[in-house]
Structure formats: C-alpha cells, structure tokens
Amino acid sequence: MKIAETLKDFAPTKEQITLHGLGFIQVKLPNNSRMHVWHPELPRRSCFAHSAIHNHRFSFRSRVLVGLQINQRYHVEATEDGTHDLISHDGPRSEKGGRLSFVAGRANFLPAGREVVPAGASYDMAELEYHETPNSGVVVTIMDKLSEGTTHANSAITHGHVFDQEFDRYLLPENVLWKYVLEALRCGESGPPGRSGSGNAYDDYVRENLDNPDAMPGVQPSKPWPRR
Numbered sequence: 001m002k003i004a005e006t007l008k009d010f011a012p013t014k015e016q017i018t019l020h021g022l023g024f025i026q027v028k029l030p031n032n033s034r035m036h037v038w039h040p041e042l043p044r045r046s047c048f049a050h051s052a053i054h055n056h057r058f059s060f061r062s063r064v065l066v067g068l069q070i071n072q073r074y075h076v077e078a079t080e081d082g083t084h085d086l087i088s089h090d091g092p093r094s095e096k097g098g099r100l101s102f103v104a105g106r107a108n109f110l111p112a113g114r115e116v117v118p119a120g121a122s123y124d125m126a127e128l129e130y131h132e133t134p135n136s137g138v139v140v141t142i143m144d145k146l147s148e149g150t151t152h153a154n155s156a157i158t159h160g161h162v163f164d165q166e167f168d169r170y171l172l173p174e175n176v177l178w179k180y181v182l183e184a185l186r187c188g189e190s191g192p193p194g195r196s197g198s199g200n201a202y203d204d205y206v207r208e209n210l211d212n213p214d215a216m217p218g219v220q221p222s223k224p225w226p227r228r
C-alpha cells in the first residue's frame with residue numbers, strides 16, 4: 001500500500017465562518033477554538049430529523065455563552081439489525097465543504113445522560129462519544145479541543161433514510177453569517193424576552209427549570225432577527 005493511501009485527511013474547512021449541516025454556524029477562532037451559533041432560521045441538512053446523533057474525532061470542552069445548550073448523550077450497541085446506520089465521514093471534502101460519507105455499520109442508540117447547560121457553564125465531551133444537541137432558540141458556545149484522535153467522526157441515521165451529502169456549507173454569504181453571530185452575541189447581553197435583562201432574572205429562570213428540560217422553551221431572540 002502506498003503511503004498516500006494510509007494518510008488520513010483531517011483538513012478543516014479553509015473558511016473562517018461556515019454553516020454546519022446540524023443547524024449552526026461554525027467560526028474558527030485562534031488556538032484551535034471554535035464558536036458555534038445555533039439559530040432556528042439557519043438551514044440544516046435535509047435528513048437532519050433522522051441524523052442528529054453524531055460524534056467527534058476529538059474530545060472537547062464547551063462553554064455556553066448565550067442560551068441553553070441541551071446535550072443528549074447516547075450509548076451505542078453495534079448490531080446487524082440496529083435501528084440506525086452508522087455514517088463514517090471519512091471521505092475528502094467536497095466543493096460544498098462537507099466530507100463524502102459512507103455507511104459503515106449498524107447500531108442501536110440508547111439514551112444516556114441529558115444535560116441542560118446554562119450560559120456561563122461548561123461541559124466536556126469524550127472523543128467519539130455519541131450525542132445530539134436538540135437546542136431551541138439562540139445558543140452560542142465556545143469549544144476547545146482537549147485531544148485529537150485518528151478515527152473519523154460518525155453520524156447515525158435512522159435505517160431506511162439516505163444521508164444528505166449535498167448540504168452546502170457556503171449557502172449563505174459570509175456577511176450574512178457574521179450578522180447572525182453579532183445578533184446572537186447581543187441576544188446574550190439582554191437575555192430572553194420578558195426578563196429583566198439584568199442577569200439575575202435570567203439566572204433564576206435557568207435555576208427553576210434546570211431539572212425539567214422538557215419545560216425549557218429555549219431562548220428566543222430579544223429583537224427581530226435580520227432577514228436575508
């Protein structure tokens with residue numbers, strides 16, 4: 001086997017700001033950090049409803065700046081008749097920014113821990129640990145990689161569905177993406193609508209609802225969102 005065939009491609013996107021098929025904006029920051037900005041208006045890959053569970057090649061620590069990050073972890077049980085196909089993102093990046101991906105197995109996914117992480121708090125994720133982030137409203141996080149492995153990331157998609165490889169990470173122009181980022185950060189300054197915005201009312205709101213994630217309405221923009 002030639003050396004080139006044994007080398008894996010872990011090259012990141014070249015652009016500093018791009019869309020991600022999971023419904024957030026990814027901003028590359030210095031020192032290998034990333035900012036992630038969720039907003040319900042952002043486009044997602046067409047199979048999102050069936051393929052939100054995923055893992056990462058690296059472990060990371062994520063700090064929430066704005067909103068509530070909902071983090072659902074999963075145990076995975078590899079089995080031939082599993083409910084989900086495992087999609088390995090181990091191909092080269094296409095001109096649309098995503099990696100060509102392949103079905104690499106089948107498994108069942110069993111819900112494990114569920115966390116609701118308020119602004120100011122952090123959580124850690126292990127390398128290759130499966131999870132999904134069913135956020136609503138605006139959420140901003142800063143993610144720092146803790147260690148990097150050599151196994152490509154996977155997604156899981158409900159068996160019988162086809163993974164959308166056509167999602168265009170460059171669908172929206174950069175200036176529009178930056179506008180979303182700025183508005184999301186300003187959202188964090190004023191807190192959710194109907195709250196005092198002083199910080200204390202928001203803290204109380206989070207504290208009251210922490211043990212009841214199903215009651216979490218998410219954090220909505222505090223003013224009209226910029227339209228494209």
Ligand SMILES: [Fe+2]
Binds near residue numbers: 054055056131
């Ligand atoms: Fe993730």
